[in-house]
Amino acid sequence: MATWDDRTGGRLEVIAGPMFAGKTEELVRRVHRAQVARRGVLVVAHELDTRSGPGRVASHSGLEVASRSVESAARIPALVGDDTELVAVDEAQFFGVDLVPVVTGLADAGLVVVVAGLSVTFDGRAFAPLPELMALAEQVTKLTAVCAVCGRDAAFHVRLDAAPADVDDALAPTSGHVGGSESYEARCRQHRAG
Ligand code: ADP
Numbered sequence: 001m002a003t004w005d006d007r008t009g010g011r012l013e014v015i016a017g018p019m020f021a022g023k024t025e026e027l028v029r030r031v032h033r034a035q036v037a038r039r040g041v042l043v044v045a046h047e048l049d050t051r052s053g054p055g056r057v058a059s060h061s062g063l064e065v066a067s068r069s070v071e072s073a074a075r076i077p078a079l080v081g082d083d084t085e086l087v088a089v090d091e092a093q094f095f096g097v098d099l100v101p102v103v104t105g106l107a108d109a110g111l112v113v114v115v116a117g118l119s120v121t122f123d124g125r126a127f128a129p130l131p132e133l134m135a136l137a138e139q140v141t142k143l144t145a146v147c148a149v150c151g152r153d154a155a156f157h158v159r160l161d162a163a164p165a166d167v168d169d170a171l172a173p174t175s176g177h178v179g180g181s182e183s184y185e186a187r188c189r190q191h192r193a194g
């Protein structure tokens with residue numbers, strides 16, 4: 001793991017995986033470490049991410065950190081202050097492909113940018129913009145959850161109440177996150193299909 005001392009320039013760090021993999025926990029852990037080191041930190045969430053409540057990013061296990069919510073990736077640079085050294089973005093898939101030039105631009109400008117998001121849809125497809133961000137990052141942390149059926153490492157998650165129309169929609173940026181009635185489970189490859 002790189003330390004601040006060898007972060008002489010900007011860099012992009014990506015935290016990817018299915019739901020329940022601990023992506024937000026890992027993002028919050030890195031933010032807390034930066035705060036202990038008295039680095040200027042900006043945490044960004046998407047306005048559509050209503051799960052954590054406004055003004056904070058929270059993990060399933062209750063770890064949380066204060067955040068700013070924006071409606072689109074284009075709004076992020078204006079939140080970066082003179083003292084900002086680390087920008088953390090959670091639920092990257094909400095922002096779609098527009099996030100790619102924004103976060104790479106911030107890294108090019110010398111900031112450490114940590115982006116967490118779903119790399120896979122609930123029907124097992126690669127989920128933009130995570131694949132592109134993973135390709136362009138200095139460091140990628142790919143996390144797995146625990147399969148709800150067998151306890152093995154789970155690189156996928158399923159939506160238990162998915163209707164055919166939902167599957168058509170699985171690649172939409174907001175898929176799997178907005179609304180309350182859906183239920184999801186982490187699944188290994190073997191148990192992904194039932
Ligand atoms: P993510 O952001 O990847 O969705 P979070 O960081 O919000 O994940 O939450 C991770 C936490 O979720 C774990 O530490 C654990 O407490 C809890 N959890 C619930 N279900 C599972 C599961 N199936 N596999 C792993 N962790 C789970």
Ligand code: MG
Nearest residue numbers: 023024059091
């Ligand atoms: Mg999360």
